[in-house]
Amino acid sequence: xxxxxxxxxxxxxAEVQTGQLKPEQALALCEENIASHDADIQxxxxxxxxxxxxxxxxxxxxxxxxxxxxxxxLPTAYGSKVYANRQPATDASLVSMLRNAGATIAGKTVTTExxxxxxxxxxxxxNLNHTPGGSSSGSAxxxxxxxxxxxIGSQTGGSVIRxxxxxxxxxxxxxxxxxxxxxxxxxxxxxxTAGFFxxxxxxxxxxxxxxxxxxxxxNERDTTAPNIGLFTSAIDHLxxxxxxxxxxxxxxxxxxxxxxxxxxxxxxxxxxxxxQSYEAQLALADEYSRHREGLSLKLRDYLKDSTEIKPEDYxxxxxxxxxxxxxxxxxxxxxxxxxxxxAPGTAPKSxxxxxxxxxxxxxxxxxxxxxxxxxMTGENGLPLGMQLVGPFGKDREVLQAAxxxxxxxxxxxxx
Numbered sequence: 001x002x003x004x005x006x007x008x009x010x011x012x013x014a015e016v017q018t019g020q021l022k023p024e025q026a027l028a029l030c031e032e033n034i035a036s037h038d039a040d041i042q043x044x045x046x047x048x049x050x051x052x053x054x055x056x057x058x059x060x061x062x063x064x065x066x067x068x069x070x071x072x073x074l075p076t077a078y079g080s081k082v083y084a085n086r087q088p089a090t091d092a093s094l095v096s097m098l099r100n101a102g103a104t105i106a107g108k109t110v111t112t113e114x115x116x117x118x119x120x121x122x123x124x125x126x127n128l129n130h131t132p133g134g135s136s137s138g139s140a141x142x143x144x145x146x147x148x149x150x151x152i153g154s155q156t157g158g159s160v161i162r163x164x165x166x167x168x169x170x171x172x173x174x175x176x177x178x179x180x181x182x183x184x185x186x187x188x189x190x191x192x193t194a195g196f197f198x199x200x201x202x203x204x205x206x207x208x209x210x211x212x213x214x215x216x217x218x219n220e221r222d223t224t225a226p227n228i229g230l231f232t233s234a235i236d237h238l239x240x241x242x243x244x245x246x247x248x249x250x251x252x253x254x255x256x257x258x259x260x261x262x263x264x265x266x267x268x269x270x271x272x273x274x275x276q277s278y279e280a281q282l283a284l285a286d287e288y289s290r291h292r293e294g295l296s297l298k299l300r301d302y303l304k305d306s307t308e309i310k311p312e313d314y315x316x317x318x319x320x321x322x323x324x325x326x327x328x329x330x331x332x333x334x335x336x337x338x339x340x341x342x343a344p345g346t347a348p349k350s351x352x353x354x355x356x357x358x359x360x361x362x363x364x365x366x367x368x369x370x371x372x373x374x375x376m377t378g379e380n381g382l383p384l385g386m387q388l389v390g391p392f393g394k395d396r397e398v399l400q401a402a403x404x405x406x407x408x409x410x411x412x413x414x415x
Contacts (some may be wrong), residue, residue: 004037004125006169006199007149009061010206016060023053023060027104030062033146034106040128041145042121043138046074047107056102057210064142064151064197066135067108068115069095070183078185079111079120079135082287082294092183094152094194097211106148109138112354114284115154115187118296119354124166126382130347133163134354136197140167143197150207151197156187156276158343158360160195164372165342165385166355170204170402172196175393176367179212188279190318191272191364201371201402208399216396218403226401228254229335231389233261235269235358240345242378247341250376250386253408256339259331265362268324272361274309274317281306325366325392332391337401342385346378359387369395371402375409 007030015021031051038044045067053059070076070088077083091099099105110120112135122137124130125145132141136153140163143151153160155173164171172195179194186192198204202218209216230251239247250256281288281303287295288303295303331338341359348355363370369390376384388405390398 004145007146008199009149009203012060012149026060027051027053027062030106030148037145041123041125041141043109043142043147044107045110051104054102054104058101058103061103061150062106062148063098063103064106064109064139064148065095066139066153067111068154068185071095074108079113082291093180101211109142109151111135113296113299115159116299117354118298119351124347130349131351131354133166135159136163139197140164143169153195153197155193155195155364156191157364158357161342161360161370161372161387162355162357164197166347168374168383170198170201170374171372172204173370175369175395186283188276190275190279201399201406205399216399218400226336228256229259229338230256231259231338231340234266238344238358239341243341243345243384246376246384253412259335259338262327264323264327267320268362268365271317271320272365274313277306278309278314321365328366337398338389340387342372342387346380346382346384363389368392369398371398373402373405375406375413
């Protein structure tokens with residue numbers, strides 16, 4: 001496998017600002033990497049003929065856009081044959097925010113079918129026989145391969161954090177509704193959350209801050225250690241040996257104390273499944289009714305089964321979710337941030353599965369901000385990812401803690 005060099009959005013922006021690098025030169029570097037390696041990685045569904053540099057804090061920064069976000073100048077097909085060659089008239093709100101900040105759209109990136117489980121063609125840059133994760137497959141793989149310094153995706157279950165973990169990059173799932181989903185194809189409106197990918201926590205925070213004008217950027221000089229709690233729950237039996245050893249090591253480095261999941265949060269795992277399934281069969285009701293043959297058999301069966309969910313069961317699941325959200329405040333009584341696995345282990349050796357989102361669903365359901373921490377590897381040489389989770393609305397604090405932990409890991413692993 002070739003060795004890929006990820007690009008730093010912060011470094012590019014700094015060089016552009018000081019005149020050391022022209023925005024067009026930064027875009028050309030990405031183009032060279034794409035031309036050399038995308039035939040193997042297959043991160044894109046469509047690309048513009050020419051990349052034009054914008055003006056603003058993200059000038060010279062090319063962005064991969066998951067193909068469930070509308071773009072006025074590129075097709076948006078949601079990973080589905082039903083929408084092949086569909087050309088929107090307008091950009092999704094988040095795409096407009098990026099363009100207005102000076103970013104250049106490098107292309108539309110591969111998503112699983114309707115951002116669910118049916119994989120696309122993208123491969124993991126660390127090993128082409130392994131999944132890059134999903135559903136934001138092309139966005140995560142493209143950052144890892146140096147095709148663009150940043151990308152956007154979405155998470156309904158684990159579709160930002162898990163692919164970031166499998167590809168060894170930073171993935172940031174914001175607090176629910178912090179970033180708009182207008183112009184994004186919905187699968188489950190109570191869960192769908194727009195997110196970001198970049199090489200590091202500082203990079204992903206910079207891009208998110210620049211396009212939103214929110215105070216999300218990390219302070220590079222702040223070395224304050226956050227008080228981290230190790231989150232444990234009933235699904236910990238799913239943790240694979242490599243991940244268990246990594247969590248144990250990082251817990252030692254950070255002096256993390258155990259925080260046990262209360263019953264209200266344990267119950268939320270099933271609530272997530274019910275809410276997602278009920279809303280999906282409504283969100284895709286027309287596709288299932290009039291374009292059923294264009295759907296994968298797996299999705300057809302899922303939507304058919306989901307129609308059996310009763311409205312009262314959905315309402316009960318939402319009540320369970322609300323109880324979990326309220327009880328989540330207590331998770332941070334003795335710590336600032338929680339540490340959990342991003343996935344059971346490294347990326348599975350398969351292109352027919354995108355991996356297990358078990359360690360992501362409950363945080364998506366509760367709308368809490370999460371950041372994948374890269375820097376550790378399994379015995380097979382593939383990346384292992386851990387996630388930091390913070391209180392609702394404390395996105396900057398989670399990003400700052402992620403930056404701190406990345407530095408700790410880099411110092412320890414490098415010795």
